[in-house]
Amino acid sequence: MANKAIGILETRGLTCLVAGVDAMLKSADVQLAAPMQQIGSAMCNVVVEGDVAAVKAAIDTGAAAASQIGEVISAHVIARPDEAISDVLPTTAAKGK
Template sequence: MPRYEAIGLIETFGLVFVLEAADAMCKAADVELIGYENVASGYISVIVRGDVGACKTAVEAGVKAVQDMEGGNLYSSVVIARPHDDLEKIIERYKIQNLSS
């Protein structure tokens, strides 16, 4: 399993906003979309990983994309550089499974 230098997360209120954020994140930098989670009552988080600079660029682009939407509702965002190995246990839970295999 490759070792990633960072993870980036954005949390919004609503599926449309999180999809816009994820699209902007993946287009803005060389990051891997890990997955998403409907956290509670409509709050949805999206997770990407890659090197620190790419994650920072991706999160900034995703935040801007949500803020530029009418009614865009950004709850929070974060980039975690050099995450502890144990965070992989959490990331695995939210990983998008390949449905074609």
């Protein structure tokens, strides 16, 4: 994750999160860091990674798209996160490919 940024989009409802993720992946050169996660109480989130400018653009676009369909709870970008942050992020077996 060295010199990458991460962006987190959290919504109430899966439908608006899927719309937001679709917009993010189409708008900028970012990759999903892990599958979408359901938190509970209809809250869902996703983490994307890439360079700082791409992640910022993707989060802005994704939040705008998601808010047209449902409720965006939070959208945040962390530039150059500490390596220890990977311990709290969701992981997937496919990430090693």
